[in-house]
Amino acid sequence: MTDHGGGTAREPVWLGVDLGTQGVRVLAATAAGTVVAKATAPLHSTRDGVRHEQDPQEWWSAFVRAAGEVTGRVAGRPVEGLAVCSTSGTVLFVEDVPGDPARPVTPALMYDDGRAGDQAARLAADPAPGWAAAGARPQASWGLAKALWLLAEYDVPESARLAHQVDVVTARLAGSAVATDWSHALKSGVDLVRTDWPYDVLDRHGLPAKRLPPVVAPGAPIGEVGTRAAELTGIPAGTPILAGLTDGCAAQVASGALAPGAWNFVLGTTLVLKGTTTEPVHDPSGAVYSHRSPDGGWWPGGASSAGAGVLAREFPDADLEALDAAAEAFDPASTLAYPLVGKGERFPFVRPDATGFLTGSPSSRSGPEESYAAYLQGVVFVERLCLAHVQRLGAPVGPVVTLTGGGAGSAYWPRLHADILDREIVVPEVTDGAFGMAVVAASPAHGSLAGAAAAMVRERVRHAPRRQAVERFDEAYGRWLDELTSRGWVQRQ
Structure with a gap:
């Protein structure tokens, strides 16, 4: 747990909660965005081929532990509200029983469980x-497809309702069933134009209205912390609970990229791009889909299968900080890389047969440093192609791009982004989803979500492109595109 020690002992805080794959994170932040406490409790998964499940009871127990640590650290400060994010497309069925408003009656199928292909x-x-x-195009990973799979495979009581990962925790916090948000419900089939369920279509597929929770906008009040939850977590009874967002959208909020034309890359195991537009972006290839912002605009984006995960695979025991320091000598590298973590690509183009590559052979005198540099550059080349793709679809791309995720902590990689993307690169001070949810929780106090982000999101570092480096990387990017074209993955524009 980290205490940043900001503000006064009686200054109000807002709580953000991130129900991830590896663990539950809880964070407390002030109205100015100072993080005063945070804690994490681990989660465990069961994986077997395309099967990926978690025990939903563990979501609650892990949350209780992490929340208790944070509230112990902020004791005496008023807690003005909380909001929760979770993984997108993770679903189960629950029912209300005395003392438990979200008792699981099926397993919880995680975001990447792939058993619902027939339903999709x-x-x-x-x-x-x-x-x-x-x-939005139905896929096996969709929450709706997995809900139909659960109904086909399990004897689900008539009284049970569909729930997302987030809904289990918010219901237990409130002590009764609560509404879900349209962000988590996107992959469960909600109609984002009507901001409600398409009841006739879902009923035709075997999911009747009685099994569906009400849907509200992210940031809308959905309940208050009840007495029992207050005793377990230390969160004061009566604390407002606000509807949340998916973890990817929470990271976008944490980046502050909420004005039209603003875009954020999440540099994790794989790469995620999200931006803000006034209208949804229509992509015939299916690579881009849009969430709806509670402020009225849209959040288009896509998830690549390329990313920093290739570094852990190719350099498992290396000192990555030392490799970062050495990589700048290869601006650009003589080799070209497409850094796929596994087989297949889904954004900025859709090719299930794509495989990663590293062309040529680095000089024997360069050791692993040049290959490492090529992979770093390859990730950013993918990002450049992502931005070009959304621009071709009509989305505006501004002169500044933000970076969040683990890779944003590198001293070198963000500078490389500025040179390859030819844009200013901003790395926010706090980049995790739990902080994004604290911003959501504080949005009523700031008048809007954008207002809360403007007040709370702080810039840690900014990098401007270096003109000579931009020109060198333009040439390397052209050769990289030629390599993709020769493989039939893209067509040069």
């Missing part, structure tokens, strides 16, 4: 008209 195909053959507006 049936949904794609009979979609709701509103799904196309957001660019």
Whole structure:
């Protein structure tokens, strides 16, 4: 747990909660964005091929532990509200029983569980008209497909309702069933134009209205912390609970990229791009889909299968900080890389057969440093192609791009982004999803989500492109595009 020691002992705080894959994170922040406490409790998964499940009871117990640590550290400060994010597309069925408003009656299928392919195909053959507006295409990883799979595989009581990962925790906090938000419900089939369920279509597929929770905008009040939850967590009874967002959207909020034309890259195991536009972005390839902002605009984006995960695979025991320091000698590297973590690419182009590559052979005198540099550059080349793709679809891209995620902590990589993308690069001070949810929780106090982000998100570092480096990387990027074109993955524009 980290205490940044900001503000006065009686200054109010807002709590942000991130229910991730590896653990639950809880964070307390002031109205000015100072993080005064945070804590993490681990989670465990069961994986077997395409199966990926978690024990939903562990979500609550881990949250209780992490929340208790944070509230112990901020004791005496008023807690003005909280909001929760979780993984996108993680679903289960729950029912209300005395003393437990979200008792699981099925396993919890995680975001990447792949067993619902048949259900996804049936949904794609009979979609709701509103799904196309957001660019949402049914897939096996969709929460809706997995809900139908659960109904087919388990004896689900008639009284049970569909729940997302976040809904289990918020219901137990409130002591009764609460509404879900349209961000988590996107992959469960919500119509983001109508901001409600397409009841007729879902009923046709076997998911009747009685099994669906109410849907509200992220940031809307959905309840208050009850007495029992207050005793377990230390969060004061009566604390407002606000509807949340998916973890990817929470990271975007933490980046502050909420004005039209603003874009944020999350540099994690794989790469995620999210931006802000006034209208949804329509992508015939299906690589880009849009969330809806509670402030009225849209958040288009896509998730690549390329990313920093390739570094852990190719350099498992290396000192990455030392390699970062050495990589600048290869601006650009003589080799070219497409840094896929596994087989197949989904953004900025869709190619299930794509495999990663490292062309040529680095000089024997360069050791692993040049290959490492090529992989770093390859990730940013993918990002440049992502920005070009959304621009071709009509989305504005401004002169500044933000970076969040683990890779943003590198001293070298953000500077490399500025040179390859030819844009100013901003790394925010706090970049995790829990902080984004603290911003959501504080949005009523600031008048809007954008107002809260403007007040709370702080800039840690900014890098401007270096003109000579931009020119060198333009040439290398052209050769990289030629390599992709020769493989039939893209067509040069």
